[in-house]
Amino acid sequence: MRVTGLLRVLAVIITLAGTWFFVQTYLSNTGQKFVSLRSWLGKAVSQPVKNKCNNAKSCPENYYAFKIISGAANVVGPSMCFEGTVFMSSVKNNIGRGLNIVLVNGEYFQGEAAGFRYVKLLLNFLKPIQEGTIVLIASYDDPATKLNDEERGIFTSLGSSYAAKLAFRDNWIFLGAKGLHAKSPFEQHIKNSKETNKYDGWPEMLEMEGCVPKKID
Incomplete structure (x- = not known):
């Protein structure tokens, strides 16, 4: 059961990585700007201003x-x-x-x-x-x-x-x-x-x- 569960997790990770690579490649070929998840989160979450x-x-x-x-x-x-x-x-x-x-x-x-x-x-x-x-x-x-x-x-x-x-x-x-x-x-x-x-x-x-x-x- 543990081996089966580990394989499922690996399959999900591989799928996500493949999807991310495909989207990045597609956007690069079409000339559209690619925004990373980190930068998107940085803009979405406002940082407190230090007075x-x-x-x-x-x-x-x-x-x-x-x-x-x-x-x-x-x-x-x-x-x-x-x-x-x-x-x-x-x-x-x-x-x-x-x-x-x-x-x-x-x-x-x-x-x-x-x-x-x-x-x-x-x-x-x-x-x-x-x-x-x-x-x-x-x-x-x-x-x-x-x-x-x-x-x-x-x-x-x-x-x-x-x-x-x-x-x-x-x-x-x-x-x-x-x-x-x-x-x-x-x-x-x-x-x-x-x-x-x-x-x-x-x-x-x-x-x-x-x-x-x-x-x-």
């Missing part, structure tokens, strides 16, 4: 794509991607506990990234920010214990609504800009609370993606 930063939606031509992911407790570090470039992540090994900040100069499209836990270093990083610079921030572990009023004021001037009340082990992600004349719509904040924390002593991770205008106003 910048792997975002769910693409951005218009006059917008930048971004994605910000906060840290998870004190275990998983944050990541920040801007216009398809990952500036900070655990893989790049350039994150730190506290506040992780990326500065992007849209005119020359240059990025600078750093993590901070100490006030003096943070102020030295923030004060020279030039007009039009886009600022991305992601918290990791505890972003607020060492923040002073001056630093909170700088973040507020960049468009933050939550910097002034950021507290111990809160989770915070933010995108603002120097010279922004309104509150930024790109901000998420979740308080550290025993009643709502997802992790032991920390709130859940935050994730935000979207499109930011190239022209800051």
